[in-house]
Amino acid sequence: MFRLGHEKIKYIIEQLDRAIENHQIWFQNVNRSLACRVPCKPVDLLPDAHRNCEFGKWYYRLDDEILLRHDGFNAIEKEHHHMHNLATQLLIECQDTTVSKIDKYDQFSKSVERLRMQIMSLQRELQDSLFNVDSLTSARTRSGMLTELRRQHELVKRSAFTCSIAMMDFDHFKQINDKHGHQEGDMVLKSVIRYILDSIRPFDMVFRYGGEEFLLCLPGTDLITANCAVERLRSGIENLIISGITKTEMRITASFGMTALSNEIFIEESIHRADQALYHAKTTGRNRLIAWENMNAGLIET
Numbered sequence: 001m002f003r004l005g006h007e008k009i010k011y012i013i014e015q016l017d018r019a020i021e022n023h024q025i026w027f028q029n030v031n032r033s034l035a036c037r038v039p040c041k042p043v044d045l046l047p048d049a050h051r052n053c054e055f056g057k058w059y060y061r062l063d064d065e066i067l068l069r070h071d072g073f074n075a076i077e078k079e080h081h082h083m084h085n086l087a088t089q090l091l092i093e094c095q096d097t098t099v100s101k102i103d104k105y106d107q108f109s110k111s112v113e114r115l116r117m118q119i120m121s122l123q124r125e126l127q128d129s130l131f132n133v134d135s136l137t138s139a140r141t142r143s144g145m146l147t148e149l150r151r152q153h154e155l156v157k158r159s160a161f162t163c164s165i166a167m168m169d170f171d172h173f174k175q176i177n178d179k180h181g182h183q184e185g186d187m188v189l190k191s192v193i194r195y196i197l198d199s200i201r202p203f204d205m206v207f208r209y210g211g212e213e214f215l216l217c218l219p220g221t222d223l224i225t226a227n228c229a230v231e232r233l234r235s236g237i238e239n240l241i242i243s244g245i246t247k248t249e250m251r252i253t254a255s256f257g258m259t260a261l262s263n264e265i266f267i268e269e270s271i272h273r274a275d276q277a278l279y280h281a282k283t284t285g286r287n288r289l290i291a292w293e294n295m296n297a298g299l300i301e302t
Contacts (some may be wrong), residue, residue, distance in 0.1 A: 006135040012067065014124050015058055027112060033094065034105070040091045050084035057074045065240060069202075071236045072122045079118060083111040109112055114275050136186055137193040139206040139214060150204060152219055157263040164216050164226035165270060166216040166258040167278040171286040175179045176252060184244040191242045198234055199279030215271070223291060230289050238287060253287035260293065 033040040043052045049054050049127050059076065073193075093101055132144050134252040140148075155161040166286050168190070177185040191210065196206055196216075205217040234256055242250045257278025261270050273292040281290040 006130065006133060006138070007131045008064070009126055009133065011065070012062075012132065013123070015062075016119070016123055016126065017176050019055045019058040020123070021086070022058075023115075023119075026053050026055070030091070034090055034101075037094065039297060044084075044091055045088055047088075049088055050081045053084070056080065056084075056107075072219075076115065077121065079111060079115045083108065083115055134208045137189050137208060138197060139193050139208045142200060142207055142209055145207040145209075145215065146267065149217060149271075152217060153261050153263075153267045153270075154221075155249065156261045159210045162220060162222040164218045164221050164223055164286045165261065165274050166218070166226070166230050166256050166257060166289075167209065167271070167274040168214045168216060168254050168256050169278055169282065170212040171255055171282070176250065180244060180246075180248060180250065182245070184248065184250065187244050188242055188250060192240065192252065192254070193235055195240055199236060200229070201276055204284060215274070223258070223293060226258060226260070227289065227291060230258060234287070234289050255281040255286050256289040257281055257290045258289060 006117055021065060030040065030044065032038050043049055046052065051060050059080065062068070079285075082180050086104060090101055090104055090108055091135075093104070131163075132141050133139070149165070152163045156163055170188070173185065173188070176188055193206060193214065200206070203219055205219075207215045207217070209215045216230065218229060221229065234254060237252065237254050240251070242252070244250055257274045257276065257280065259273040259277060262269070277290045277292040277295055280295055281288045284290075
């Protein structure tokens with residue numbers, strides 16, 4: 001899942017669609033040159049032909065930092081370069097009818113197919129992100145939340161894998177809307193969730209649970225480690241200065257309720273426990289983090 005804004009994902013998908021179309025045209029032209037001895041484009045015979053085809057121009061000029069770190073995106077480069085090398089060799093050898101090119105053409109065809117599969121995989125992931133990312137905050141939507149949490153729960157049940165979740169709710173958010181308006185309230189949501197996404201690990205997840213309530217999933221994290229991580233987020237939000245649309249500076253705090261996933265209960269019960277801990281945090285002062293385990297062990301001062 002890409003942590004990109006909704007509009008950014010749409011733009012990349014549109015660009016990728018055009019690049020795929022151009023790649024298909026290039027492949028057809030190469031096949032025409034090989035089958036009918038039609039002169040190929042001079043650029044296809046250059047050592048850097050992979051950078052000068054229409055797909056390569058899109059691929060190598062893309063400067064989005066998140067996409068550039070993505071394994072699926074980076075895997076395309078090696079296959080794309082390999083495919084062009086094979087194409088260049090075939091086009092050159094095509095001028096010599098005494099050279100057998102069957103094996104090399106088979107390699108070329110397989111490389112084209114591998115590249116096509118890699119591009120389609122990236123395309124599907126971008127499309128999944130588009131439909132499963134909240135357009136305002138860039139957090140994941142609730143639609144795929146249970147599926148992902150059940151996947152993490154299965155890992156917990158099968159091994160010593162740990163995972164913690166935290167429910168988060170903004171404190172006195174209605175006052176922001178009442179005082180500054182809903183547009184400024186949206187800016188607060190957007191700014192805080194962007195801060196969280198920039199602060200957590202790449203494989204951590206943030207879901208918009210509903211309204212101003214969000215769920216954080218921290219895979220491979222026990223309760224003690226998760227407590228430190230979420231407490232850093234809580235403190236960071238408290239000290240965050242948010243510049244609104246009208247350049248008004250705003251501050252807000254958030255309350256958190258946390259629990260560790262257990263192999264003894266369903267994931268829905270774990271969410272309920274985190275929600276109970278959140279409610280306790282809200283009713284005992286706000287701007288605090290409470291773990292369900294500590295709350296029920298009597299370790300929380302009220």
